[in-house]
Every structure is written in C-alpha cells, then in structure tokens.
Amino acid sequence: AQSVTQPDIHITVSEGASLELRCNYSYGATPYLFWYVQSPGQGLQLLLKYFSGDTLVQGIKGFEAEFKRSQSSFNLRKPSVHWSDAAEYFCAVGGNTDKLIFGTGTRLQVFP
C-alpha cells in the first residue's frame, strides 16, 4: 500500500537559515510526488511536483525538492527561509490514476 512519512512533526529555524523537510514514501510503481503548503486558515497550495526526468525540481517561492529513488525520499529544501514561510508542509504521493496520499505534515516555525 502506498504511504508517506514525514518524520518531523515540528521544525524551527531562524530567518535566513537553510531548510530541509524530510519525506519518505512507499509506492509500488513509479510515483508522482508533490509538496503542498498550508498557511493557517487556508487551503493547500502546490509548491512543486515530480513526475519524471530531472530528479531536482524547482517550485514556487524558492523551494526545490530532490527525488532519490534509492532512498524513497523526496525532501524539500530552501536555501534561505523567510518569516512568511512559516506554515504546514505536506508531502504527497500518487500514481497514474491513483488518488493522492498525504503525509501528516511538518509545521515550520521561523524565528526572526
């Protein structure tokens, strides 16, 4: 069965510091991988997605993620975090016609 694990429930970083949010997935075929962000009281917004090709994908707001098949990971990174990046981040996995399965999320807190 497909599943997503986000090991870090809560991460705190200082503004300007680099960020890496971890995501591990379990999927029997070639996965489609996504990162969504949810600000308080808002719906989820797509940051980036991986379907195939280059394993390093660029997204909005300066985020990037790297697909590592050998590690079943799709970690999200940002070189310099801004206070406005404080939010909940969800990793998701799906297949060609399958529904998306979301992880439990990582809450990012940014200190000035």
Add this chain to the structure above:
Amino acid sequence: EAGVVQSPRYKIIEKKQPVAFWCNPISGHNTLYWYLQNLGQGPELLIRYENEEAVDDSQLPKDRFSAERLKGVDSTLKIQPAELGDSAVYLCASSLGGGANTGELFFGEGSRLTVL
C-alpha cells in the same frame, strides 16, 4: 479567476444535528474531491467525483455521510447525524483530471466543523 469556494467557513453544532457543506470548484474542472483533515493530520480523501459520478467513495462513512454533485459542478457534503468525532476541517478540491498525473489539486479554504 476564482478559486475553489467553500461555505460555510466555520460551523458549530451540537451532536446528533445535521450539517451540510457546499463547494464550488474552479470552472472547467471535471474532478472534485472532498477531503477530511483532522487536527495535526494530512488530508484524507472522502470522495472523488468525475463530473457527476462518484468514482471513489470507499472512505466515506456511508451510514452518516452523503455527498452529491448535481450537474457535475457544485457539490454538497452532508453529515446526519453529526458525532463528536466529526469535528475536523472538510476540504474541497478540484482538478482538470482524476489521477495524480493531473499534476495539481486546487483546494478551497475548508469548512471547520465543531461538534459539541
């Protein structure tokens, strides 16, 4: 272009009362989803519509939950009767197609239900 619109944003009811949530997807999006998001959890799919047909409702508790998507546009999710454990955020999303390969789901802001 308007995004996915949901109402009400907040609803407080007593247990055993009925409640309904409404969703208007992005124009032209054939696929509509209702997700349940419990506190501290990721969204979990309740039901997915392709046009007016429910193609995946395996996670919908059919004893008390029902949904409809008349004319393949707006959708309503109903709970009757509500239980304390139904307190959560109900998210509606839409996309151009039905599989993960469509690339992106567009989410509404959600309807937060509190059952007392």
